[in-house]
Amino acid sequence: MSESIRIVVGYTADDSGADALAFGARLAGATEAFLEVVMILPIEARGGVVPRDPGYERHVKARSQRWLAEASAKIGDDIEQSLHIRYAESFAEGLVDAAHEFGASLIVVGSARGAALGRARIGSVASALLHAADVPVALAPAGSxxxxTSLGVTRITAAIGLRAGASAVLEASVRLGRATHAPLRLLSLVPIDLPNGMDEELADLTSTAHADEVLAEAQRALPDGVEATVSTATGSSIEESVRGLDWHAGEIVLVGSSRLATPSRLFLGSTGSKMLRELPVPMIVVPRPNN
Structure with missing residues (x-):
């Protein structure tokens, strides 16, 4: 990445906003990207619903600018950044509009209140983004x-499947791996949810063969000169599979959108949602490709 690549961080003056900003800064530092730190204010803050009150509008905007400046100061001068106040009907809508305005390649948000340390929890803002945005969205775990920032990105893990959309995840993971100079891991999650009475040994063989096929196909699709390790996670559930894997402190996981997503849009499916509950590292959800 370079200065022309931009990352939008959805900032709020709380721990969630601090987590989003910290992860955005770490990623920007690792990729030499430009950070667009955006605070979305409700449309009524500028008199859109109630009679216009210039004094109140100035107060809200000045307070928000102060919060942005204080948060930005903690990042340091090494990260190129710009601070913005925008108005929108909803936080998610404002962030998508900001991503379009700045030509950003990623939106970063924090977890909802109540998330366990090191884990992410989807709130209303993240849910709206993860089911409608047309640019990749990253969710920073609590405690990010x-x-x-100096840790950078230590590994990129691409969660690969056979469904449509796997190519988009692979391509995005390769690009991010090149930009961060981080090693790439291809991951096939193969939870074994056995129907009653099904032979366990047969199910295990079937799952292993499926995982091998997924990973072999992904490796063949890698560009020349790009290498990746492969890993297969097994367990009685997605959650157990994720818990059984090793995770680096500076790792990032990329997943694709559900088959329910419309082309070029996000839709976090059930597998991604289950992974998110157990992942101790940030997750980036990639929109479904057009084809």
Missing amino acids: REVP
């Missing part, structure tokens, strides 16, 4: 603000 404690991870030093």
